Amino acid sequence: MAIKERKEDEKKRRKDLILQAAITLIQQKGFENTTMDDIAQQAELSKGTLYLYFADKSNIHYAIKKKALILLNETLQSILQKDYNGATMIKEMLSSLFDLIEKNKAFTQAMMLYEHNVKADLTHGIEEQECYDLQTELMMLILRSVQIGLVDGSMKSDVPPKILTIIIINQITGILTLILSPSPKKQKILAEYNHSVTQLMEVFLNNLLNINE
Amino acid sequence: MAIKERKEDEKKRRKDLILQAAITLIQQKGFENTTMDDIAQQAELSKGTLYLYFADKSNIHYAIKKKALILLNETLQSILQKDYNGATMIKEMLSSLFDLIEKNKAFTQAMMLYEHNVKADLTHGIEEQECYDLQTELMMLILRSVQIGLVDGSMKSDVPPKILTIIIINQITGILTLILSPSPKKQKILAEYNHSVTQLMEVFLNNLLNINE
Amino acid sequence: MAIKERKEDEKKRRKDLILQAAITLIQQKGFENTTMDDIAQQAELSKGTLYLYFADKSNIHYAIKKKALILLNETLQSILQKDYNGATMIKEMLSSLFDLIEKNKAFTQAMMLYEHNVKADLTHGIEEQECYDLQTELMMLILRSVQIGLVDGSMKSDVPPKILTIIIINQITGILTLILSPSPKKQKILAEYNHSVTQLMEVFLNNLLNINE
Amino acid sequence: MAIKERKEDEKKRRKDLILQAAITLIQQKGFENTTMDDIAQQAELSKGTLYLYFADKSNIHYAIKKKALILLNETLQSILQKDYNGATMIKEMLSSLFDLIEKNKAFTQAMMLYEHNVKADLTHGIEEQECYDLQTELMMLILRSVQIGLVDGSMKSDVPPKILTIIIINQITGILTLILSPSPKKQKILAEYNHSVTQLMEVFLNNLLNINE
DNA sequence: GATGAATGAGCATTCATTCAT
DNA sequence: AATGAATGAATGCTCATTCAT
Numbered sequence: 001m002a003i004k005e006r007k008e009d010e011k012k013r014r015k016d017l018i019l020q021a022a023i024t025l026i027q028q029k030g031f032e033n034t035t036m037d038d039i040a041q042q043a044e045l046s047k048g049t050l051y052l053y054f055a056d057k058s059n060i061h062y063a064i065k066k067k068a069l070i071l072l073n074e075t076l077q078s079i080l081q082k083d084y085n086g087a088t089m090i091k092e093m094l095s096s097l098f099d100l101i102e103k104n105k106a107f108t109q110a111m112m113l114y115e116h117n118v119k120a121d122l123t124h125g126i127e128e129q130e131c132y133d134l135q136t137e138l139m140m141l142i143l144r145s146v147q148i149g150l151v152d153g154s155m156k157s158d159v160p161p162k163i164l165t166i167i168i169i170n171q172i173t174g175i176l177t178l179i180l181s182p183s184p185k186k187q188k189i190l191a192e193y194n195h196s197v198t199q200l201m202e203v204f205l206n207n208l209l210n211i212n213e
Numbered sequence: 214m215a216i217k218e219r220k221e222d223e224k225k226r227r228k229d230l231i232l233q234a235a236i237t238l239i240q241q242k243g244f245e246n247t248t249m250d251d252i253a254q255q256a257e258l259s260k261g262t263l264y265l266y267f268a269d270k271s272n273i274h275y276a277i278k279k280k281a282l283i284l285l286n287e288t289l290q291s292i293l294q295k296d297y298n299g300a301t302m303i304k305e306m307l308s309s310l311f312d313l314i315e316k317n318k319a320f321t322q323a324m325m326l327y328e329h330n331v332k333a334d335l336t337h338g339i340e341e342q343e344c345y346d347l348q349t350e351l352m353m354l355i356l357r358s359v360q361i362g363l364v365d366g367s368m369k370s371d372v373p374p375k376i377l378t379i380i381i382i383n384q385i386t387g388i389l390t391l392i393l394s395p396s397p398k399k400q401k402i403l404a405e406y407n408h409s410v411t412q413l414m415e416v417f418l419n420n421l422l423n424i425n426e
Numbered sequence: 427m428a429i430k431e432r433k434e435d436e437k438k439r440r441k442d443l444i445l446q447a448a449i450t451l452i453q454q455k456g457f458e459n460t461t462m463d464d465i466a467q468q469a470e471l472s473k474g475t476l477y478l479y480f481a482d483k484s485n486i487h488y489a490i491k492k493k494a495l496i497l498l499n500e501t502l503q504s505i506l507q508k509d510y511n512g513a514t515m516i517k518e519m520l521s522s523l524f525d526l527i528e529k530n531k532a533f534t535q536a537m538m539l540y541e542h543n544v545k546a547d548l549t550h551g552i553e554e555q556e557c558y559d560l561q562t563e564l565m566m567l568i569l570r571s572v573q574i575g576l577v578d579g580s581m582k583s584d585v586p587p588k589i590l591t592i593i594i595i596n597q598i599t600g601i602l603t604l605i606l607s608p609s610p611k612k613q614k615i616l617a618e619y620n621h622s623v624t625q626l627m628e629v630f631l632n633n634l635l636n637i638n639e
Numbered sequence: 640m641a642i643k644e645r646k647e648d649e650k651k652r653r654k655d656l657i658l659q660a661a662i663t664l665i666q667q668k669g670f671e672n673t674t675m676d677d678i679a680q681q682a683e684l685s686k687g688t689l690y691l692y693f694a695d696k697s698n699i700h701y702a703i704k705k706k707a708l709i710l711l712n713e714t715l716q717s718i719l720q721k722d723y724n725g726a727t728m729i730k731e732m733l734s735s736l737f738d739l740i741e742k743n744k745a746f747t748q749a750m751m752l753y754e755h756n757v758k759a760d761l762t763h764g765i766e767e768q769e770c771y772d773l774q775t776e777l778m779m780l781i782l783r784s785v786q787i788g789l790v791d792g793s794m795k796s797d798v799p800p801k802i803l804t805i806i807i808i809n810q811i812t813g814i815l816t817l818i819l820s821p822s823p824k825k826q827k828i829l830a831e832y833n834h835s836v837t838q839l840m841e842v843f844l845n846n847l848l849n850i851n852e
Numbered sequence: 853g854a855t856g857a858a859t860g861a862g863c864a865t866t867c868a869t870t871c872a873t
Numbered sequence: 874a875a876t877g878a879a880t881g882a883a884t885g886c887t888c889a890t891t892c893a894t
Contacts, residue, residue, distance in 0.1 A: 014857095032245070036885060046859045048887080057885065112390075159416050167417050170387025177325075177386045203372050204380050207421045249868060259876040261870085270868065458671070462889060472855040474891085483889065538816075585842050593843050596813025603751075603812045629798050630806050633847045653878090675864060685880045687866080696864065 015053050023106035062127035068107035069134035076141040086149020087211045094201045155209035228266050231256050236319040275340035281320035282347035289354040299362020300424045307414050368422035441479050444469050449532040488553035494533035495560035502567040512575020513637045520627050581635035654692045657682050662745035701766035707746035708773035715780040725788020726850045733840045794848035
């Protein structure tokens with residue numbers, strides 16, 4: 001039914017509109033300081049309409065996170081299918097990840113902030129679980145590239161792949177936190193050393209995985 | 214003047230009392246979910262009294278962070294003065310850091326949460342600067358041990374020490390985030406791999422700094 | 427014109443459909459807790475359609491009340507036309523009333539709740555007046571049976587029939603309130619004394635009207 | 640401690656002030672249509688202050704009901720201790736009850752409305768239980784006077800005292816509902832018959848309890 | 853007629869901060 | 874110094890009603 005499809009489409013567009021408005025504001029003021037009124041105004045919709053598309057504020061958060069994770073996982077997935085060796089693979093993966101993040105600070109926030117902020121009162125239903133699953137999937141994608149690299153000899157390590165993956169994830173988290181830091185620190189540290197995050201990751205990976213190009 | 218000193222002392226004791234109350238509650242409920250009422254009650258003081266010692270809620274946050282950083286820096290400083298080689302030094306430092314953190318989750322929260330939460334409205338005066346300085350000092354202490362290690366041969370790397378330090382800090386941040394994560398992730402990831410954070414750091418450092426024991 | 431009639435019929439059917447949906451929900455959750463969305467969903471109609479048949483939510487209320495009162499009055503009317511003496515008549519009337527109520531708690535609610543709930547902002551037009559008239563008619567029907575009973579000697583009282591009628595109505599109201607009460611009271615009182623409302627009315631009537639069977 | 644007492648007193652005065660404001664407004668607009676803002680404004684306090692004295696809106700309702708019931712029970716209790724026969728006792732009781740009600744329509748509303756309105760979501764704690772207990776006590780006081788009347792011969796009935804009491808309570812409820820009715824009904828019915836509620840009760844009681852003066 | 857997306861006024865509740873005593 | 878009552882702006886969420894299609 002074409003009509004139903006168009007409606008479905010329209011609904012998705014609206015959801016995206018709201019999400020984009022939320023992302024813009026969260027980027028400027030952070031999640032907690034962004035009110036539903038703000039989002040409504042930014043989206044040029046009424047507050048009530050927001051609740052037509054998202055059950056509550058936390059669901060907007062999860063939707064942003066989910067969107068970011070899906071995009072990211074898709075990108076990593078496509079890299080995994082290319083004819084790269086493991087070392088190239090993981091470097092490409094992280095490069096893509098940081099590209100994505102640079103383009104959209106709110107994505108970064110969505111991925112990071114959530115951990116601390118969302119009120120732990122009740123479980124937030126399917127949305128939360130979905131995000132958790134996507135995060136697990138993300139980890140798996142990285143794990144795969146590490147395993148490939150160890151097998152094809154493009155990287156060497158006695159450490160179990162899973163442990164290596166956790167260390168890589170931790171490093172990513174650390175960098176994301178650095179990026180999200182209020183300006184003085186970011187500017188003073190990142191700028192002072194005059195190294196992009198990509199370069200930091202490069203050095204980190206070369207050492208962790210004994211990559212020799 | 215003895216009287217002035219005693220008063221100063223008394224004031225510090227009171228501040229500590231409040232801080233301890235705040236730490237206890239933040240540990241249980243997180244910073245955002247801890248109200249000034251809660252803190253006052255926990256400290257067995259009136260709410261008004263809190264404002265006699267701290268200009269506002271964010272200052273309580275900074276004070277906790279400051280306290281944590283001072284304690285940490287002192288510990289690292291004392292390690293730096295011991296007759297260790299660089300590799301041992303840095304391992305001792307991180308071991309101490311995680312000991313401290315394990316004992317006091319609110320310290321961890323103070324160090325991490327702030328980055329995202331504190332309202333960016335106004336500058337938070339000296340407190341914020343002090344925390345920033347202490348964080349810089351912390352970095353310097355780690356940097357020193359890296360430099361020592363590279364000189365005494367207990368670690369090897371072509372990477373500039375400053376870069377290595379940033380990577381180490383990032384890894385620490387990542388682990389702290391992991392520790393602070395709501396239970397499912399912490400339990401499923403940390404527990405599943407059955408590796409303590411200390412062990413993770415050990416592997417990470419050995420690889421980053423080519424430590425051979 | 428047959429077409430017009432059919433349309434009229436269809437309209438009435440739709441109105442009844444909506445009303446039935448509303449009744450079902452009000453029975454479960456009460457009038458205030460039943461939203462127009464709820465009703466639309468239950469009736470499998472769109473929310474907008476509701477407003478095609480009822481000017482506003484309060485009119486749905488009045489329509490339910492009206493429906494209940496019409497049904498009730500018809501029943502009482504038919505009893506009035508039977509070859510009963512006054513005493514039997516009034517007992518039959520009340521028995522029918524409670525039968526009706528037992529079958530449909532929403533009717534009871536419609537009859538009772540309205541008094542307190544409906545916003546007194548504006549006059550609710552004809553609907554309200556109609557309900558008022560029907561209530562007056564209900565009273566008249568009871569009054570007639572009282573008058574008949576006093577004349578045929580099946581009941582005795584020096585009190586003017588109108589006063590007796592008001593007392594009877596009050597007792598009915600009281601019982602309806604008891605029935606509508608949240609469970610603890612209903613269960614503890616009604617159940618404890620193990621007397622059905624019909625029995626209560628029986629005793630009450632026998633005494634008020636000196637009925638001797 | 641005189642200070643503590645004074646504070647306690649002051650607190651009670653404030654609670655009463657708020658309650659009185661609430662009563663005034665509820666009398667005019669009903670409970671549902673009275674907002675916390677309204678009450679705050681009427682009490683010439685800020686909205687926040689209301690929450691210093693009452694945990695939530697429903698507690699204001701319960702407090703009014705409780706106040707009404709305590710006052711009523713005290714009055715009935717004092718009548719019970721007088722040297723009246725049962726018939727006089729119960730008439731005095733109902734007379735007092737209606738006096739009280741006439742003076743304060745919001746009391747009546749508090750007693751009646753609650754049954755239907757307060758959201759049945761959760762139990763409302765001690766307050767609700769206290770009101771329930773007070774209502775039970777009220778019933779007991781009436782029951783006692785009935786029992787006394789049956790024993791001292793001032794009233795006669797074969798019906799168990801408990802049943803008589805329920806019938807009396809039902810009649811009271813009915814009259815209260817009548818009183819609370821929006822003006823047209825009250826005026827048209829009450830005025831038309833030109834009988835005060837006290838007179839209605841008199842007739843009702845004489846017949847139910849076969850009182851002969 | 854029918855739809856259902858959009859509206860937005862309205863509401864209860866929270867909490868950091870102030871200030872008279 | 875210490876108190877804690879008072880404040881009131883801020884916020885997430887609801888829901889009857891409207892109206893373009």
